[in-house]
Amino acid sequence: MAEKTINPVLKQVLELGPTVAFFLIYLRIKDDTFIFGGTEYTGFIVAALIFVPILLAAMAALWFLTGKLSRMQIFTAFMVIFFGGLTAWFNDERFFKMKTTIVYGFMATILGIGLLRGQSYLQYVMDEFLPMKPEGWMIFTRRLTFMFIALAVANELIWRTQSTDLWVKLETFAFPAVLFVFLWVQIIGLQKYLIEDPATSEE
Structure with a gap:
């Protein structure tokens, strides 16, 4: 389709x-x-x-x-x-809470594998929407990998030590908000690596 x-x-x-x-x-x-x-x-x-x-x-x-x-x-x-x-x-809520850790951990692992190979897998996914020089993509990918690791660790600490109420609130609002702000800050900070559209620059 x-x-x-x-x-x-x-x-x-x-x-x-x-x-x-x-x-x-x-x-x-x-x-x-x-x-x-x-x-x-x-x-x-x-x-x-x-x-x-x-x-x-x-x-x-x-x-x-x-x-x-x-x-x-x-x-x-x-x-x-x-x-x-x-x-x-298993009638055990811990499995559902661990899901978030594994998702963030999986994304960090995939990006990390690319970095070890000298590649930015993030570029393959986002290059069409955010044209940027290769060095910019590598910086962005490294930072996002560490952010995913931090979120995975934070999720583990929170669900293991805090109440379910707090975990649900953070899972629903805080984690997505932190990731959104992080991405926004990175895009702003990496402006010098962005590739201008030739058609736009000629206007």
């Missing part, structure tokens, strides 16, 4: 909506317990399980409307399904 244009606001809703929905559902049922098949589940685990079909529905809508899903979106969906299943099977 060819890639199609989509309203940017709708795209953001479909990409961020499932996480916000998980947060709101969790707030609503966090103090409740549910019994399925004779097993008692906490509100957190039920919210995590509800999150799975919501995420899949949003991704299906994105694919239908744009004709494309990124590898990262597919990987994240797989991780949510896999760890959501483990969470339900």
Whole structure:
């Protein structure tokens, strides 16, 4: 299916909506317990399980409307399904919390492998949207690799030492916000490496 244009606001809703929905559902049922098949589940685990079909529905809508899903979106969906299943099977919320660590760790590992080979895998993904000189991409990739490592470590420390309430809030809002600000600061700081569009520079 060819890639199609989509309203940017709708795209953001479909990409961020499932996480916000998980947060709101969790707030609503966090103090409740549910019994399925004779097993008692906490509100957190039920919210995590509800999150799975919501995420899949949003991704299906994105694919239908744009004709494309990124590898990262597919990987994240797989991780949510896999760890959501483990969470339900073992009735243990730790599996769902570990998912975030593994996702960030995986991204750091992939970028790190590229760096060891003298390549920026980030450039392969973003070069079309952010034309930049190779040295700029290598700097950007190194910094983002360390950021993913820091986020993975932070997630481990938080879910192991803090309350579920705090983890849910940080997972929903703080981690994405920190990553967004980090990316924005990097793009601003790497302006000298950006490649101008010839058509734009001639105007």
